[in-house]
Amino acid sequence: MEYNFRAIEENWQKTWKENKVYQVKKDTGKPKCYVLDMFPYPSGSGLHVGHPLGYIASDIYSRYKRLKGFNVLHPMGYDSFGLPAEQYALETGQHPAVTTENNINNFRAQLEKIGFCYDWSREIRTSDPSYYKWTQSIFLDLFNSWYDRRISKARPIGELEATFEQEGTFGIASFFTEKKSFDAIEWAAFSKKEQEDILMDYRLSFSSYGEVNWCEALGTVLANDEVVNGFSERGGFPVVKKKMRQWYLRITEYADRLLQGLDKIEFTDSLKEQQKNWIGKSTGAEISFEVTSSALTTGDKKVLTVYTTRPDTIFGVDFMVIAPEHELVKQITTERQRTSIDDYLNYTKSRSDRERMAEVKQITGCFTGAFAINPFDGREIPVWIAEYVLIGYGTGAIMGVPCGDTRDFNFARFFDLPVTNIIGKHFNGTEANTTKEAILENSGFLTGTSMKEATELVVSKLEATGMGKRKVNFRMRDAGFSRQRYWGEPFPITWKDGSARALDKNELPLELPFVEEYGPGPEGEGPLANITEWTNLPDGSKRETSTMPGYAGSSWYFLRYMDPHNNAEFCSREASDYWNQVDLYIGGTEHAVGHLLYSRMWTKFLFDTGRISFDEPYKKLVNQGMITGKSFFVETYHAASADGRTAVLLSSAEKMLPVGPLDINGTVWTIDAESRQSSRLRYAHKYIDAVGRLAKSQIEKLFVEQPDQTIDLNSIIIYFNSKDLTETGEPFLSGTVVEKMSKSKYNVENPDDIVINYGADTFRMYEMFLGPIEMSKPWDTKGIEGVHRFLKKLWRLFFDEITGKVWNEQKAIAAELKVLHRCIRKIDDDTEKFSFNTAVSAFMVCINELTDLKCHKKEVLEKILILLAPYTPHITEELWHQLGNPGTILDAPFPEFEESHVIESSKEYPVSVNGKVRTTIHISLDASQQDVEVIVQNNDTIKKWLGEAAPKKIIYVKNKMINIVV
């Protein structure tokens, strides 16, 4: 009887499906465990071997937890709204709904072949109206809420309105009260429109004007990903910033809680770090400086407020820099400086973001002629403007402390400004020193105090005199929430006379209308703007025409799995109370600051509104690494000949073609520095021979099959190692590079092929065996043989090809039980720790040992099968039934580890003197440390080494080694 994996896997996948083995129900008799994968975007190219890595890991963990007696929720669904489907629609005219449906079916078929234990009855799709009804509904909840800073919690907007009516903004701490405050009488005097505008500022999802990437030539708004160096990815047209009405989520109100929440969840340090950087909390102070300028009339006081994280360096301020867009610039610029300032302003205006990005290190700036007065020592400090100071962060103004800040120092040196040294010997005059540990010198009343103390002193003095105050700043901006696109959730919002009105909840879902054309609407609006019969409503109002971004649906999807068919709520409180947080969330790092931050915010909001009982969605996150592929390539260089022709020259990876003229076949081709910026032409593995070479005929075929628009087929010259290959016909050494798998790189490995050749169990196990789950590693199909051999070996413990059944019911001996129990402990540990690669190794060791022991005993094998069941579900289920067991192996009890089987009565320890190993002695394991000393002292050999006059000093016994230190 052979291991026929195809028949076994097909049979069990069918049986599991028919018997609904993986359907989950609420079961309060068992502890729950929620294991979730980041749901995929169903792209057209299907799965490659990298995708299932995380899914396999979560599947193993789910099955393991189920064996351990947990009620496990392990669902799967699709993040099915998104740009690629829409782009595909633009190109082919196929409706995104159709392609999405096809892609999902394809994904599901691929996933099913790998044998996952998903509860498919809970499948969700973000593009399904029954799903996005609730995305819209939560959006409306955000719209109808504001954030009360006094209690750090979202509250209904109606309560804010009531407060305004009674007492105005008095006592309300929110984002806008600092900018606009009023009392109840003033509030009542505002027009309806004014009131609505004020309320809009407080809403957690709000509409405001913001900049978008606008591409005039394409007539459309582009996502950041679609803009490359200021040009559109498609077509290469220039992209500029354009102000448009946009929707935003006021995630900044949650910044502090998002930061603090990190402490109570298990994310990797690097991911927490990324989120912290993104939130970018900095504590410092705002300091006000009085400005003197000949442009100001006497009595006309102007105050410049800067933000600094280093108030302790106040005596080291040698200049001020304010953003060119700063409102003070016009007012304080002196007559003498006006022309230069105007020139500089024109210069910055002429510079696009693209240029500002490209020339980051260039120092520019201009003196305004005005001076700021240092409030502590009355020094006059010149005020400059420079484009490196951003109007959007802090106060749009900084104080320059050249001795303590690298950028400030470079600025001072460039413009030849004097540098005040407040840190004494820490400052060497040629480079700034950013230390926070110095004792201040040359600093007025701060001289002699440490920087830490000085910070406190300055801030309290500032607050006492009203010249400044403590201030916390966040780098994070409110999240843009609208996209001028078709394939996304429509906003449940209508507009009339410039005011937004929310749809009533019972009007949801607001379904996405069917369109024939996916081109942009007028004025940068989305495609929906073209469907006037949908946008224009009978009462004269108009629907919002943008749609929600990809992260809308994914911000709360983990809740929907808990109660996927609920028509009355997004998820019943009962279901969310039971399933609670996601215990284990597996996905890639690419969502570190996007999805993971937004869904944390939504969860906090839903918690605030009392809809769920927890405010962090994911208890533990594991990032799976990427599986990379090996791609093969040649370098291509564009060259020009004297007679005006152009050609493409090929070279291998190792040998770059030199810049300069090349004489090939009597024609001189020139490669200049620019065309030396070669591009890599990649090709499929099949073109390469056994030693990694390309034959000349293959290269020619390659160019016919993979035509490159920029290459004229007639002008390709295959050139390598100073030889023109068109003459010699010599094979060409292919370059290789390990990189992310992608269809366009011809390095994709398809899981279906592996499953057909080796089976799903082998595939699953091999993916885990490749290396630690969170590491990225290259795919190598060759190694899969070893894992497949392991499964065959396992099978042979039960069945022999010729004699059939070999397993028996004999009693296990001590040696066999030792192998078994060591395996139990290792697998239990490793699975719990997600160390799946070492677990697979442990299985191999275990099966090797049992094979050596010729152990075919049911008593042992049955337990091994249970341990192995999460990893290779099909073969274990089959063998489990062959042993005469009913049901599914997942309902079997997890084998218990008994230490007594593993303990050795006596163990051989190496004995060393001063770290040098001399011999080994036997020590019984229950011996205490004193006993060891006795043994050592009584051991003649050891005594001989130590000699009579050299008694032992220290004896370490640590698991493996006894060392005598003399």
Add this chain to the structure above:
RNA sequence: GCCCGGGUGGCGGAAUUGGUAGACGCAGCAGACUCAAAAUCUGCCGUUCGCAAGGAUGUAUCGGUUCGAUUCCGAUCCCGGGCACCA
């Protein structure tokens, strides 16, 4: 530039967190079975000296702590990821 990771055989990677480095698998070499192949099994497999027993050396480089360092500390060099004029 800044912030996180990480550097171990020909390759993917182990090492109970300071205790005999290289588990497990791939590739390679030798052998058994076979007419032959496949499948299966056995042995060898960091480098170096040696017929061998065995010795020396070895975890990116240099230095330190320790009886003992892949592990801890300091400096340097590479590789990967993230952020980027954030005051």
